[in-house]
Amino acid sequence: MHDEQVTDFEPADETALSALPHSGEHEVETTLRPRKLAEFIGQPRVREQLELVLASARKRGVPPDHVLLSGPPGLGKTSLAMIIAAELDATLRVTSGPALERAGDLAAMLSNLAEGDVLFIDEIHRIARPAEEMLYLAMEDFRVDVVVGKGPGATSIPLEIAPFTLVGATTRSGSLTGPLRDRFGFTGQMEFYHPEELELVVGRAATILDITVDEDAGAEIARRSRGTPRIANRLLRRVRDYAEVRANGEASKEVVRAALEVYDVDELGLDRLDRAVLSALVRSFGGGPVGVSTLAVAVGEEPSTVEEVCEPYLVRAGMLARTPRGRVATATAWEHLGLRPPAGTAAEPSLFD
Incomplete structure (x- = not known):
């Protein structure tokens, strides 16, 4: 299987707990990616469904239905795309939605596909409209249909392409147009991982990276990883750095706690930016409600960073609520900052309950 990588993805946020890929992480992520469906940890429902789709296609000797993988970043959508190609013994072609600005870009890629190839389009909801219409x-x-010429003299030439399987990944399934979504035969909704599953992810990565991590240390890393394997693997590497320099290379639970304190990751998996958002919301705005743009200015970040990097986890952790009037801090947020919540402050359901 040959991978073709596209390098014009948007630069990602570089905070330790961002689920977006960091620059320079591609090589180590490739090392840690599972190669087969049996090696993939977590997402049991999606794995079972996908196994049936692929086994049926192999038995019939035809390319499987097009696959859409939806869910937050860092949960394994790219890994599953690579696994699909490996399970089918097919070549994987990789691109991204933002890279397909014109229909001609897509036509060139499609015309070079061989029969049975797997085309992976990351962030497919961001594909340009002309390219999307060609994709239908x-x-x-x-x-x-390739258009030759311009104006009244333009002609449309149909071009046959080899049967292929499209795997699309999106972090915003609601942004997909109906016609595009309906053309996928199988949709897999990726969910955040449970701590027990992340312990297995950490254990597997520690073995590959040759890091000594005991059971309690693995559980501590998993608990602070925000339900996301990419973050778990990143924190494991930061713990390795700390252990090699200050703890003779062995990562105990105490070493993990000391290491993550250095990297500003607290016991609930919040980092400096998360705590800054909560602190501004509570101390500067009395717990809200306040608009996300105003909140972003208060912490010196872009609104998109606050909205896409911080908010999803703070909402899941029951510390922040989105209301029609703006963002509101819950009683859990006040208590996490060591403050007494005002009377009547609601407590939201939390993933820690």
């Missing part, structure tokens, strides 16, 4: 025909009829 390619997914359904395995052909594209």
Whole structure:
């Protein structure tokens, strides 16, 4: 299987607990990625469904239905795309939605596909509209219409393409147009991981990276990883750095706690930016409600960073609520900052309950 990587993804946020990929992480992530479906940890429902789709296609000797993988970043959508190609013994072609700005970009890629190839489009909801409309025909009829010339003299030439399987990944399934979503035969919704599953992820990564991590240390890393394997693997590498320099290379629970304190990751998996958002919301705005743009200015960050990096986990942790009037701190947020919540402050359901 050959991978073709596209390098024009948008730069990612570089905070330790961002689920987005960091620059320079591609090589180590490739090392840690599972190669087969049997090696993939977590997502049991999606794994079972995908196993049936692939086994059926292999038995019939045809490419499987197009696959859409949806869910937050860092949960394994790219890994599953690579596994699909490996399970089918097919070549994987990789691109991203933002890279397909024109229909011609997509036509060139589709025309180079061999029969049975797997085309992976990351962030497929960001594909340009002309390319998306071309993709409809390619997914359904395995052909594209190439327009030659301009104006009244323009002609459309149908171009047959080899049968292929499209794997699309999106962090915003609601942003997909209906016609595009309907053309996928299988949709897998990726969920955040349980701490027990992340312990297995940490244990597997520690073995591959040759890091000595005891059971309690692995559980501590998993508990602070925000339900996301990418973050768990990143924190494991930071613990390794600390252990090699200050703890003779062995990562105990105490070493993990000391290491993550250095990297500003607290016992609930909040980092400096998370705590800054909560602190501004509580101390500067009395717990809210306050708009996300105003909150971002208060912490010196872009609104998109606050909204996409911090808020999802703070909401899941029951510390922040989104209301029509703005963001509101819950009683859990006040208590986490060591403050007494005002009377009447609601407590939201938390993933720690």
